[in-house]
Amino acid sequence: MKQGIILRGKKILESIGDYTEFFKSVITNTFRRGFEWNELIRQCYLVGVRSINIVLVTGFVLGFVLTLQSQPTLKAFGAEGFVPNMVAVSIIREIGPVIISLICAGKIASGIGAEIGSMKVTEQIAAMDVSGANSIQYLAVTRILACIFMVPLLVLFADAMSLLGGYVGTNISGNMTAVLYFNKSFSSLLFSDFFPSLIKTFFFGFIIGFVACFKGFHANRGTESVGIAANSAVVSASFWIILIDALAVQLTSIFVYNQ
Amino acid sequence: METVIEIKDLKIAFNGKPVLTGINLTLCRGENLAIIGRSGEGKSVTIECIVGLLTPDEGTITVLGKDITNLDSDELKELLLHTGFLFQQSALYDSMTVRENLAFPLIRVLKISDEAEIEKRSVEALEAVGLAAAIDKMPSDLSGGQRKRMALARTLIVNPEIILYDEPTTGLDAITSKEISALIMDIRKKYKSSSIIITHDMSCAKITADRILIINEGKIIAGGTYKELENSSDPFIASFFK
Numbered sequence: 490m491k492q493g494i495i496l497r498g499k500k501i502l503e504s505i506g507d508y509t510e511f512f513k514s515v516i517t518n519t520f521r522r523g524f525e526w527n528e529l530i531r532q533c534y535l536v537g538v539r540s541i542n543i544v545l546v547t548g549f550v551l552g553f554v555l556t557l558q559s560q561p562t563l564k565a566f567g568a569e570g571f572v573p574n575m576v577a578v579s580i581i582r583e584i585g586p587v588i589i590s591l592i593c594a595g596k597i598a599s600g601i602g603a604e605i606g607s608m609k610v611t612e613q614i615a616a617m618d619v620s621g622a623n624s625i626q627y628l629a630v631t632r633i634l635a636c637i638f639m640v641p642l643l644v645l646f647a648d649a650m651s652l653l654g655g656y657v658g659t660n661i662s663g664n665m666t667a668v669l670y671f672n673k674s675f676s677s678l679l680f681s682d683f684f685p686s687l688i689k690t691f692f693f694g695f696i697i698g699f700v701a702c703f704k705g706f707h708a709n710r711g712t713e714s715v716g717i718a719a720n721s722a723v724v725s726a727s728f729w730i731i732l733i734d735a736l737a738v739q740l741t742s743i744f745v746y747n748q
Numbered sequence: 749m750e751t752v753i754e755i756k757d758l759k760i761a762f763n764g765k766p767v768l769t770g771i772n773l774t775l776c777r778g779e780n781l782a783i784i785g786r787s788g789e790g791k792s793v794t795i796e797c798i799v800g801l802l803t804p805d806e807g808t809i810t811v812l813g814k815d816i817t818n819l820d821s822d823e824l825k826e827l828l829l830h831t832g833f834l835f836q837q838s839a840l841y842d843s844m845t846v847r848e849n850l851a852f853p854l855i856r857v858l859k860i861s862d863e864a865e866i867e868k869r870s871v872e873a874l875e876a877v878g879l880a881a882a883i884d885k886m887p888s889d890l891s892g893g894q895r896k897r898m899a900l901a902r903t904l905i906v907n908p909e910i911i912l913y914d915e916p917t918t919g920l921d922a923i924t925s926k927e928i929s930a931l932i933m934d935i936r937k938k939y940k941s942s943s944i945i946i947t948h949d950m951s952c953a954k955i956t957a958d959r960i961l962i963i964n965e966g967k968i969i970a971g972g973t974y975k976e977l978e979n980s981s982d983p984f985i986a987s988f989f990k
Contacts, residue, residue, distance in 0.1 A: 523859070608841075616839035619799040620906070621828040621857040 511703050515633060518626040525631050532635035540596050540643055547592050548647030551584060552576055552654030560662065569663065573670050574677035576655035581678060585648045586686045587734050590693035593640050594726040598701035601632050602722030605705025606715040614706070629706065633698035640694030641687060681745045689737040693730050700726040749776040751810075752910055752942045753798060758807035759966075760793060767793050769966035771807070775910070775942055780932070782945045782957035784988055789963045791946040792836070795912040798944075799833050800824050812909065829857060832903035832941075836915040838895040840887040846898055847883050850874070853906050873901040876938060877931060893924035900931065904939060911935070913945040917952045929955040950988060962988065 555576050563569050605628055608614050617624040656670045701722040708718040751774050758771040767790045775781050783791050796802045798809055800816055809816045814827055841849050850870040854860045860869075874880045877897040882890060890898060896916060903911060916932065917925035929952045935941060947953055953960055954974050962970040962977070962985055970977060970985050978989045 523856070525856075604843075611842070612835045612837060612839040613841055615801055616833070616835060616841075617852075619801060619828055619831070619833040620853045620902075621825045622853060623825075623856070627856065 507707060508703060511629075511706065512699070514625050515629055515699065515702075518623060519630050519634070521623070521626060523623070523626070525627050528627060528631040529634055532631045533639055535600075536597055536632070536635040537639035537642060540593060540639070541646065543592060543596060544589055544643045544647045545650050547589065548585065548650030549654040549657075551588060551647070552580060552651030552656075553658040554654075555579065555584070555651075556655045556658030557661070560659070570673070572659055573652075573655060573665075573673035577652060577674035577678055578682060580651040580655075581648055582682050582686050583734075583738075585651055586644050586690050586693065587730065589644045589647045590640060590690060590697070590730050591727055593636075593643060593693075594697050594730060595723055597636060597640075598697050598722040598726040599719045601698065601701035602704045603715055603719035605629075605632075605702060606708035606718030609706060609708045609718075610710055610712060610715055625706075629698075629702040632702055633695060636694040636698030636701075637691055638694070640697060641690040644687075644690045681741075685737065685741040685745055689733065692733050692737070696729045696733065697726045700729060749779075751775070752777050752812055753944070754808075754810040755794070755798070756808045756810075758794065758797060758804050758809065760790075760797065760802060760804045767966055768797075768804070771963075771966070771968060773961060773968060775944055777909075777942050778936070778940060780936060780943045780945060780956050780958050782947055782953040782960045783963055784947060784950070784953055784960060785963035787948075790966050791963055792914050794963070795833070795914060795944055795946055798912060799828060799831060825857075829906060830909045832906065832908035832911040834896070834899055834903055834911065834913045834916055836918055838887075838899040840890075840895060840899055840902070842887045844887075845883075846874070846879075846885050846887070846890075849887070849898065849902050850883075850905055853902065858906060869905055873905040874898075876904055876935065877901045893920050893927065896920065896928055897931065900935070904935065907939060909941060911941050911943045913943060913947075915946055915948065917947065917949045922951075925949060925952060926955070928952070932956045 556572055559575060560569065560572055563572055563575070605614070608628070614624045614628070617627065652671065652674055655674070656665075656667060659665050659670060704718040704722040704725065708714040753773075753775040755771050755773045758768050759766070760768045771790070771794055773781070783794065785791050793802060797804050798811060798816070804817065807817075811827060812830055814823070816824060816827065819827065841852060844852065847870060850873060851866050854866050854869060860866055870883065871880060874883060877900050879894060879897045879901060882894060882898065887895060887898065913932065917928050920928065932943065932945065933956060936943065943956075945952070945956055957974065959971060960974055960977055961968045964984065970980065970982065977985055980986055
């Protein structure tokens, strides 16, 4: 029992050490000469453009469903007219960034984890290293930066689609003009709703790219480890997104809303 | 003769289990040295230590006059420009074409940006391994022997002084194995390289090696030419030549 606890503790400390070492390596290589601009642009395309469809559809459905679910309750209180305000605030502040980031964790982190894990298993990363190339700069830094730049953009697109979904949802049973709907939506939004939620998506993007690259680079030898790397990249990234969100909400309450 | 690699008392253990227990060897300029031994005896580990893929627990590895165990990452990368490593499974970048595989070290390591120069050197390297027609293929379209040739071309493209071959003929049929062995000899002649060849394949060792070392339980237990070792009275050494 005691032995098991000691072993577990040792493993956790080793894992923290590995994460720290990898973080240091990523930071150092971000500012090193010979930055891979072309690869960064390619990764931005792969992370951003290739994820746009699922993000737009998810965004639309989020707004649509939220409207349909909340409309009857608000109607019972005679507050049906507040549906656009409620949808806009809840999507922009919280639901949009978190749900879209979780979707991105599933799509992007699994892809990066599997790709880099497969390269590790087939010794392609070792081949880069022994040739004198910088595998961290080429593979990890570019992917992490692509996630940092693209995830916030994807969230913005999804937020816009959510408002559109909300408008469609409102007009299924009701009748509200587009101008009125969007006026109501935007009038309820403050800069303090939009800015903190945008800031946290940069952190979500970082965590998706960082965890996925870490898991890929630390895949053990064997094809099974590629699947494990992809799977654990998604699980860990999702966990960290939720944790960071909880922290961000607390910080926003304290510093932005002074509560 | 000038020594290009010198290993002294190299020791490494994985999870407390000793793998190398004191390797000593030297590689002279222009020499082809084969290391043979049973699986799991630390042959590949030895050459992975030479290129810094593994860090030894004890001992020194001097490559072209520099002790790699004391180099920082930039100095090691500089030194790696003079060494080539052929992986057992070829380790081709499978999302890139043959052309892109060859351009990768030129662009990212030698920092060559002139496309004509990249094209010229790529074609030269492919011609050296007899694979010029495959330049636009993907690695998945190549056979096992072609993949080895392709990996060799990618190694040669930076004109290394030292080439480390990890099981260059494993998984190939007898005819292709002989072709690869002959290619290793051609490369030495053309590029004037020095090589360490890790192999199980005695016919490869016979064709390519000037000297053979036998590794057992993490130590070099015998060395000599193919003929000298073939006539050894030691039953363990003789077992490799049966």
